[in-house]
Amino acid sequence: MQLEIHNIAKRYDQNRGLAPTSFNVVKGELIAIVGHNGAGKSTLLKMLASWIVPDGGTVMIDGIDLKNRAAIVRKVGFIPEDPNLFDFFSVEYNLKLFAMLNQIPFLRVEAILDEFNLLPFRKTKVQALSKGLKQRVNIGRALLSDPPLLILDEPTSGLDFEMTKEIYRLLNSMHDAGKTIIFTSHRPEEIKNLATRIMVLHQGSLIFDGLPGAYFQSEIHEKLYA
Template structure:
C-alpha cells in the first residue's frame, strides 16, 4: 500500500529546474528517508507535497488525493518545515492548546502529543527556556496534533548537538513503530540509516534511487581492514598481500585495507601467516549508507560544485 505516489512531478523557477520529473511510490507505515546534497530539491519536493507551492508539471497523490487539492488530505498530514515558531513567553502546553483550538482539535490531543515527545513533565515551562532540542520536539508535537497518518519532517535534527540528535532519533524510531508513515529529510546519513527502512535519493532534482535501504546497501562493496601485531610489519604485510593479487592500501595510522569481501578473509589471514606476520585485527567492513551515497552523488564539495555549474549551464539553454 502506498501513501504518496508521484508521476512526473516537476518544479521550475524561471530557467532553473529545481525538481526534474520525479516518479516514485512511498509505502505506508514506514519511516522513509529523503536525502540528497544541499540544493537538490528536497525542500521543494516537500513543499509541493504539502500544497505550499504548485508543481510546474506532473502530479502527485497523497493519501489518494491530488496535490492540486491539498485541502482534501492535509487534515491527516502533519509537518515540520524549517524551525518551529512558538510564542516564547507562553508554555509549551499553552502554545499547543492554541494550535489545537485553531484546528478544531480536542484538548486531549495536547496531552497525548506531549507524552509522545517526552515533554509531559515540562509542558508548563515557557518555551523561551527550552533548549533547541526541546523546541524541535515541541515542533514535532505540534505536527502530531491532528494524529496524522503521514508525518513529514524537513531536517528535524538541523543545528542540534549530539545529545539532541540522539533524542530526535529515538523519537522518530518510536513514531515509526506506531504505524504512521514518517518522511524525514536529512543530511545526516548515519541517522537516516539508523531509523529508516525506505530511502529516496535525489541529486539536483533528479531521482537516483527509491526503494528499501537494504536494496541500496547491497550495491555497495566490502573491504577488509587489518593490522599487523607490530606496526613495523605493515609494509611487509601489504607487499605479501599484493603478491597474492589483492589491491592493497596502507594508511598513515598503520593499518592495511584490502579491496576484498568476506570470502577473502580466511585467505588473507593465511597469506599473512605464510609471510610470518601475526595479525592484531582483521575486520570485514560493508560500505555504509554514507559510502554508497557519496559514490552516487559525489565525494567532495569540488565535485558537487562542478556538477552544479554543469546543471546551471544546462538550465540556461
C-alpha cells in the same frame, strides 16, 4: 498505496528546483531522502506539505488530491527544519492554539505533552527553549491531529547528541505505531539506522530509489559523501 506522486515539478531557475518526479509510497514505509544542498529535497517535501505550489504534476494522498488542502492537512504532518512556533507564547498555548484550529479536544494536548516529555515546560515560553525542545514541540504539534503521513525536513539538524537520540526514539516509536514517515538527512548513520527505503536526488532529479543495503553498496553513496 498511501502516496502516489506523478510528475511533480517545481523550477525556480535553470539549475534549481525539482524536475518532473514520480514515485509511490506504501503505508508504513520510513523513507530517507538524500542529496546535496539544492538537490530539491526540501522543495519536494514542501510541495507535499502544501507550502509550495507545484508547477505541474499530481499528488494523491490516501486517494485525496493534494489540491484539496482542507482534507489533506489532516493526512499530513509537516515538521520543517527550523521550528515555526509562536515564540512569545508558552508550549501549552502553542499546542492549544493548533488544537483549536484542528478542532481537537484539549485532552489530546495533555497526551502530547506527556508523550513528548514536555510537561515540565508547558508554561515555558517557546523562545526560552533549546532547539531540541522546540523541535519536540514542533513534532508534537504536527501529531495533534494524528496524521498517517509524517514529513520531516532535516529533523536533527543543529541538535546535540542527546537530542538527536531523542528524535530517533520518537521517529522509531511513530514508525512502530504504523505511521508513514519521509525525512531528509545529510547524516549517513541516521539514514542507516532509521530508513527502510532511500531516495537520492541530484540537481533536481531522482537518481536512486531502493533499499538501504543497495544504496550503501552503490557508487552513488560514495560519490555523495566523497
